Amino acid sequence: MIEARRLSKMYGPVTAVDRISFEMGRGEVVGLLGPNGAGKTTTMRLLTTYLPPTSGRASLCGHDVLDDPLAARRCVGYLPENAPLYGEMRVREYLDFRAKLKDVPRSKRRRSIAEAVARCGLSDVENRVVGHLSRGYRQRVGLADAIVHEPPILILDEPTAGLDPIQVREVRTLIRELGERHAVLLSTHIMSEVEAVCGRVVIIARGRIALDDRLDNLRVDGALFVEARGPAEAIRKTLAATPGVASARTLGEADGVASFEVRPKPGEDPREEVATRLVANGWPPRTLDARRGSLEDRFVDAVSRAGLVATEAEAG
């Protein structure tokens, strides 16, 4: 659905986006993560044809953003940062205006707008003037605008910014629903949001892709957390000797219960073997948990690595 090939954008001498390439298919929800100024918004603006790329290509549903921008725009619903809207219009009026601009046929328009209003929870404020709405409602009007023409691709720049926790939850549910039928690319700097809605994460730092992986993969290669009753040192040795385990480290011991961090060898899951061995030695396990590698750690790791590479490149 979305395809970017060595996409770059320079603002004068400043490189905002530096040769990024990625692909996205239908039914994927991809989170675009990155520190402030990393190039998230610029990337989204390149994909939505708002900005022309300096070099590289991108296409949406097979329509190139430079060669056929109108067709590319037709298949994308875009929620810009801060959801800019015309303050003097009423919500329904605004959505009607946007639906007309996006060529929703007259016969379908009423139904599409009603559906967008319902999905974004705007029925209470349908006839209110946009300029009088609270931040959260305006954000939702922007979201309703993005989905009103039922585009195959959704590009959402910080969709939950400015919403209260209940609204955040609603919007995330909505995005998950939309993700089943559409391709959704959203940017955020909230880690829990990525974990809640995205299937895949692309981390951008200094205009480059620092990491692009499925969320599941990012989670599993964390260490195991083991607690068992018994002599700490003996247990540690046994754990370290278990097949599939790279190393074991004692974390602490209290009331005869010892806790360990066990690092599995790459690609192996020794949880069952660990449990069997502990029981066989008469050390009943209390906890055996695949500790989720925190996304935050991965993020900091990826970003600082990108920073390091960039500094080296500049120095060299």
Add this chain to the structure above:
Amino acid sequence: MRHVPTLLARELNAYFLGPMAYLVLLAFQFIAFLNFWELVEALSRPQGEYSSLRDPMNRYIAESTPFWLAILIAIPALTMRLLAEEKRSGTIEPLLTAPVTEGEIVVSKWLAGMIMYGALLIPFALYLPFLYYQADFHFDPGPILSLGVGLTTMGMMFVAVGVFFSAVTRNQVVAAIWTFVALFLMVVVTHLLAFYFAGRRQTSLVDAARHVAILDQMRSFALGRFDLRTIALHLSVCVFVLFATTTIFAARRGR
């Protein structure tokens, strides 16, 4: 150009559903009132004082200082927000990411500006039927119509200039000042230039300056000299400026 009606409707709603349009109209009504008063005063003076060339009907609007002052201020004020406001508030981003071309946006902004401009002129036309029917003063409507056409094509050109400067900047004040300067050059400076050349007896340059001086053009329209060359000049400047606006607007996306 399929989206122009939609875009135009939004633009006019934004203008006419708020108080702004009516305040501007009210102010113009006041100037039109002063203008008409002046006309009636002049008409009630003894007939012998003027020849046909100094007929007060022919001087109505075209030689009125308040009218030109008001036009020079009102057009920049009306056109400055058209594109600059969208850039400043960021609404240009959803607009340009909808399947709409830059040309459609520029044309609908220009049309909206033209309708606002037309609304400004209505008060001036409003009094004339009263003069004709109520006061039974049967003036020749020909020169007035010719002036009307001239003012319309002049407005097309002026509004296009306003849209151009609104497309160049995101700051409304900058757009307004540049538009004012451009219009001032076209209306006043060209006229002064004609005087300057006349003083130096450079007749061909005088003719050239008179031909492009808006003030002189409108004066001759008001005298009933319906000059198609002037109309053609206005229209071609208008089309060229609109084309330049579209090109620059497209090239400056996102800035």
